[in-house]
Amino acid sequence: MAVILGCLVCLIIGVGFYTFYNAKGMSYFSNDSEACNNCHIMNDVYNDWSRGTHSQKIAGKPRATCNDCHLPHQFLEKWVAKAESGLGHAYSFTFKLDVLPTHLSATQKSKDMIQDNCIRCHGDMASNSVNATMNPHANQALSCVSCHAGVGHKRGF
Amino acid sequence: MQKKSPLLPILVVVAVIVLAGLLWLNSDITKKQNDSVGGIASKGFVEMSDDNPTFDHWGKNFPDYLDMYLTVENETPISTEFGGNLAYSKLIRYPQLTILWAGYPFSIDANEERGHFWVQVDQMDTARNNKDFLNAHGFAGFGGQPTACMNCHSGWSPWLLENVGIGDTPREKWVSFNSTKYWTMIKNIPAVEGIEEGSPAHSGPHGGKRMGVTCADCHNPNDMQLRLTRQAAINALVDFRGYEPDPVTGVKASREEMRTLVCSQCHVEYYFKPTGEKVKVMGESIANDASKKWWNGTQKTYDEFDSWRDGNKPTEIEVDGIELVFPWSAWEKNKPFRIEMFDDHYEGVRAIFDKDWEHKITKAPMLKIQHPESELYSGGVHAANGVSCADCHMPYLRKGAKKVTQHNITSPLQDINAACKSCHTQSESYLKAQILDIQKSIAYDLRSAEYATVSLINDIKILREELAKLPEYQSNGKVDDKKISETLKEPLELHRKGQMRGDFVGAENSTGFHNPREASRMLLQAVEMAKEGQIKLVEIANEKGIKNFKTSNLGFEDIQKLNPGEIKYNIDLNGNKAGDRYYKHEEINGPAPKELLDLDKNIKPYNYKEVDSKTSSY
Numbered sequence: 001m002a003v004i005l006g007c008l009v010c011l012i013i014g015v016g017f018y019t020f021y022n023a024k025g026m027s028y029f030s031n032d033s034e035a036c037n038n039c040h041i042m043n044d045v046y047n048d049w050s051r052g053t054h055s056q057k058i059a060g061k062p063r064a065t066c067n068d069c070h071l072p073h074q075f076l077e078k079w080v081a082k083a084e085s086g087l088g089h090a091y092s093f094t095f096k097l098d099v100l101p102t103h104l105s106a107t108q109k110s111k112d113m114i115q116d117n118c119i120r121c122h123g124d125m126a127s128n129s130v131n132a133t134m135n136p137h138a139n140q141a142l143s144c145v146s147c148h149a150g151v152g153h154k155r156g157f
Numbered sequence: 158m159q160k161k162s163p164l165l166p167i168l169v170v171v172a173v174i175v176l177a178g179l180l181w182l183n184s185d186i187t188k189k190q191n192d193s194v195g196g197i198a199s200k201g202f203v204e205m206s207d208d209n210p211t212f213d214h215w216g217k218n219f220p221d222y223l224d225m226y227l228t229v230e231n232e233t234p235i236s237t238e239f240g241g242n243l244a245y246s247k248l249i250r251y252p253q254l255t256i257l258w259a260g261y262p263f264s265i266d267a268n269e270e271r272g273h274f275w276v277q278v279d280q281m282d283t284a285r286n287n288k289d290f291l292n293a294h295g296f297a298g299f300g301g302q303p304t305a306c307m308n309c310h311s312g313w314s315p316w317l318l319e320n321v322g323i324g325d326t327p328r329e330k331w332v333s334f335n336s337t338k339y340w341t342m343i344k345n346i347p348a349v350e351g352i353e354e355g356s357p358a359h360s361g362p363h364g365g366k367r368m369g370v371t372c373a374d375c376h377n378p379n380d381m382q383l384r385l386t387r388q389a390a391i392n393a394l395v396d397f398r399g400y401e402p403d404p405v406t407g408v409k410a411s412r413e414e415m416r417t418l419v420c421s422q423c424h425v426e427y428y429f430k431p432t433g434e435k436v437k438v439m440g441e442s443i444a445n446d447a448s449k450k451w452w453n454g455t456q457k458t459y460d461e462f463d464s465w466r467d468g469n470k471p472t473e474i475e476v477d478g479i480e481l482v483f484p485w486s487a488w489e490k491n492k493p494f495r496i497e498m499f500d501d502h503y504e505g506v507r508a509i510f511d512k513d514w515e516h517k518i519t520k521a522p523m524l525k526i527q528h529p530e531s532e533l534y535s536g537g538v539h540a541a542n543g544v545s546c547a548d549c550h551m552p553y554l555r556k557g558a559k560k561v562t563q564h565n566i567t568s569p570l571q572d573i574n575a576a577c578k579s580c581h582t583q584s585e586s587y588l589k590a591q592i593l594d595i596q597k598s599i600a601y602d603l604r605s606a607e608y609a610t611v612s613l614i615n616d617i618k619i620l621r622e623e624l625a626k627l628p629e630y631q632s633n634g635k636v637d638d639k640k641i642s643e644t645l646k647e648p649l650e651l652h653r654k655g656q657m658r659g660d661f662v663g664a665e666n667s668t669g670f671h672n673p674r675e676a677s678r679m680l681l682q683a684v685e686m687a688k689e690g691q692i693k694l695v696e697i698a699n700e701k702g703i704k705n706f707k708t709s710n711l712g713f714e715d716i717q718k719l720n721p722g723e724i725k726y727n728i729d730l731n732g733n734k735a736g737d738r739y740y741k742h743e744e745i746n747g748p749a750p751k752e753l754l755d756l757d758k759n760i761k762p763y764n765y766k767e768v769d770s771k772t773s774s775y
Contacts, residue, residue: 001165008172015179023186040192040558094185102554102575105584149582 028086033065039093041100048153069117069152070110081113111143118144192558207319209349210312210373211364219372221556225564226372229272230362236750237570238773239596239668242271243750244279250749250757252719253607254663256614257656260517261525262291262299266724266739268746270666273370273566278362280310281463284724284739286339288461289452293730297453301461304342305335305481308387309423312371313346315386321345323437323473331388332478335429337438338459341471345439355464366463375419377405383415387422393483394418399490416545421531424546425483426499426661428524430510432478440474452730493536496658496679499524512653519617520642521649526660533665537672544580552576570773589773592670597760597768599662599669602680604761606659608716609687612709613652613694617645620694623703644697648690655686713758723747 020026027035033055037046049055054064072078092100106114119126126144135141145151203217216223229242236243247267248254258264266284270276284290286306291299308314321342322330334342346366348354359365377384385391385407394400400408410418441459443449446469449457460469486505487498503510503524512522534540539549551562552575569576570592573585581588624644625636632640642649658679662669669676691708698706724739724746740746748754752774759767 001169005165005169005172008169008176012172012176012179015176015183019179019183019186022183040189041555043558043560093189094182097189097557100555102552102572103578 028082031065031067033062033067036066039089041093041104045153048150052151052153054152064121064152068121069114072113072116073120111145114145115143189558205373205378207316207373207378210316210371211350211368212312212371213350213364215372215376215378221559221561222372222564225561227274228565229274229567234271234744235571236269236753237568238593238753238756239600240568240570240666241269242567244268244271244745245749246723246746248721249723249747250753251607251663252721253611253716255719255721256518256611257607257660258525259614261514261523262296263525265291265294265296265721266746269749274362276369277307277310278367278369279745280306281343281367282740282745289730290726290739292451292453293726293728301459302339303335303429303479304337304339305429305479306339307342308335308389308481310369311343311346312368312374315373316347317342317345318388321439323439327388329436332432332434332436332480333438335481336436336476336478338440340459340461340463341439341441343463344465344471360463374422382406383412383419385418385422389427389481389483390418390422390425393425393485397483397485398488413543413545416547417531417534417540420546420550424528424530424666426526426529426532426664427481427483428510428513429479430482430506432480433509434478435475436478437473438476440472442468442470442472444472444474488532493540493675494532495536495675496661496682499526499657499661500654516614516652518614519621519645519649519652520638521617521652523653524657524660526657526664528664528666529661530665530667530671533661533667533675534671536675539671548579549576552579586772593773595670595673596668599673599676599680600757600760601763602677602684603659603662603668604713604757606655606680606683606687607663608711608713608761609684610652610656610659611716612711613648613655613687613690615709615711616691616694617648617652620645620698620703620706623698623706624701627701644701645694648693648697651686651690651693655683655690658683658686713761 024035024038027038033046033049036042049066054069055062057063067078071081122144201217203214205215205218212223212226216226234243235241236245245268247269248264254267255264258267262285271279280286284294286302288299288301304317307317311317318330318334321337322334324330324333343366346359346368348356348359348365350364352358352365360367362368374386375383382405384405385394391402391407394408395402400410403409406415408418443460444456444458447456449460451457460466465471484499484502484506487501488494513525514523515521516523530546534546547562549569550566551564552569552572554561554563554572554575563572563575570589573588577588578585621641624630624641630637630640630644662676662680665671665676695706695708726733726735726737726739728735756768756771
């Protein structure tokens with residue numbers, strides 16, 4: 001019995017590694033935007049991004065990748081957020097693919113992360129503008145993407 | 158011996174389950190990765206041609222699209238506030254229609270439509286296409302529907318035009334096709350896809366005689382590009398609207414235009430214009446069989462059945478030619494449509510086509526408007542921004558890894574996320590509320606127009622009766638209806654033109670959404686014309702010395718008394734007993750859902766406390 005269990009555990013480890021490889025698991029530890037495009041739901045957004053200003057390469061690297069805008073930048077927060085959404089996406093993609101809406105909408109959490117990231121890079125510029133409407137505590141406050149809607153990719157993809 | 162640990166077998170079982178799960182996950186990942194590679198099934202590709210336009214055949218190459226198209230065959234019909242595909246009786250929901258259409262077959266059978274798949278099934282089932290039933294229910298003069306009706310209902314129509322229409326030129330074949338009896342034409346649909354000639358399958362909706370719209374109606378077999386196949390649409394675009402003809406795609410147009418034009422092949426106003434000539438068409442030998450009579454004892458000239466039976470054979474006969482025409486002569490290319498353009502067109506052809514029917518109560522020469530979606534939409538804000546019909550009614554979806562166009566063509570309200578949110582970033586509930594708000598407003602206008610027109614009809618009826626009593630309207634002891642109509646010419650014209658406007662919005666399937674401004678503009682005219690008509694009646698009554706003539710102003714409760722109920726046989730007919738339900742399927746032609754009637758009750762007059770507190774139920 002113990003031998004069978006031993007064999008099974010070895011098999012599980014083997015198949016587990018292969019599954020990880022087959023799902024391009026390693027790519028999810030990178031910052032590469034192509035990793036997001038592993039999932040074809042992202043095809044349209046990825047295409048939009050590729051044609052936009054943020055994907056222009058400087059010294060071989062795009063100005064901003066998906067992660068630059070969509071994840072926090074503090075080490076711990078970034079990996080917690082990455083693990084959280086990674087699990088969520090894997091679950092939806094495996095079991096809920098058929099019921100996902102055609103056009104996704106950002107959650108409040110996602111909106112907050114994006115807003116922080118706009119400011120992280122464009123803070124100097126933004127601080128020059130009158131931004132009384134951007135008080136995050138106000139009801140339905142505007143954010144950067146309220147006006148600059150198509151800057152990363154077209155909305156409502 | 159040491160006692161066996163119970164843990165070990167449990168761990169083995171768990172390990173097996175984990176392993177199986179992993180293997181399944183693996184295959185799922187691989188399957189989804191492969192999904193993104195192909196759009197068309199590459200194995201077993203079948204050749205497509207216009208000789209076999211069935212969706213069962215073409216669909217072998219496009220199984221995903223066929224699945225979508227056939228959704229409506231088995232799904233439970235869904236109603237929205239003002240549309241959907243639940244085939245309830247419009248006459249029960251809107252009883253005013255029985256008066257507005259009095260004397261025209263629509264006044265006894267009109268139900269909500271239920272999608273492209275069913276269009277031919279429904280056309281063959283409707284009481285409007287049942288000569289015996291109509292003859293027995295007050296339409297004794299009815300000659301039976303022509304093939305012109307079939308232009309849009311069958312995917313076989315282009316094949317039939319080519320192969321059954323008689324003549325040497327395309328034009329002759331075209332007129333011959335339209336002028337043939339509907340029930341004669343339907344007998345000519347070939348049996349394909351292994352279907353046996355004359356079998357139940359051959360009579361069915363899958364490739365046979367009851368097949369509705371199919372892939373070939375909009376797509377070219379060689380490269381699947383969009384094309385026009387309906388001659389009336391090509392004629393109208395070329396003759397009236399400055400398009401150039403094209404042998405493959407019907408007319409030369411951009412892909413963006415085609416995404417609207419393929420819908421405009423059928424979703425338009427049309428009429429059957431007499432050509433003024435005799436044409437040769439296929440007839441039936443039953444016309445020479447003296448033992449075959451209609452219910453009222455007149456000779457049958459065709460067998461109201463979908464195949465040749467009892468020795469009945471095709472013959473050649475001569476009949477008056479008719480042609481399916483879209484009334485677009487005043488509508489220029491790239492211009493928004495205006496209702497006055499129909500006035501201009503129908504005035505222009507009045508010498509050869511003066512009416513669809515004579516109104517039974519007022520004796521006005523009437524025009525019946527039929528689903529003019531293309532016309533209304535053309536001037537709307539969506540059209541102005543380059544949005545096509547397909548953008549909303551056939552939105553892009555993800556199916557597995559593929560981007561596909563929705564081919565279960567239906568109300569965009571069924572998938573607001575896909576239909577609206579490619580452009581509109583607001584929430585679905587917000588968008589839904591906006592649509593409903595527009596529709597409730599237009600529904601108010603439409604009910605106002607309809608009730609005003611019914612009131613006018615009511616008053617014309619009373620004044621006709623009053624005038625009939627006067628000696629000047631009697632000749633040889635009989636009432637001279639013509640003379641009365643002459644005196645009432647102005648109100649009768651106002652009846653014709655005003656009702657046509659209400660009819661336009663009623664027959665247009667968006668309750669104004671396709672262009673709310675134009676819809677409310679023409680409905681305001683309709684109300685004006687009805688009221689203007691009533692003023693004329695009072696003037697005439699005064700002039701003729703008729704005392705106590707008063708105009709009426711009917712409302713929701715008065716109109717509800719006209720509810721005709723479900724369609725029943727009035728007499729024993731063709732094996733049916735008096736009182737039997739006309740439709741065999743319960744889901745067709747029943748009453749509308751109760752919520753809808755509650756909504757209607759509060760729309761006119763507009764009870765804002767009720768109507769505005771409700772959010773959409775779909």
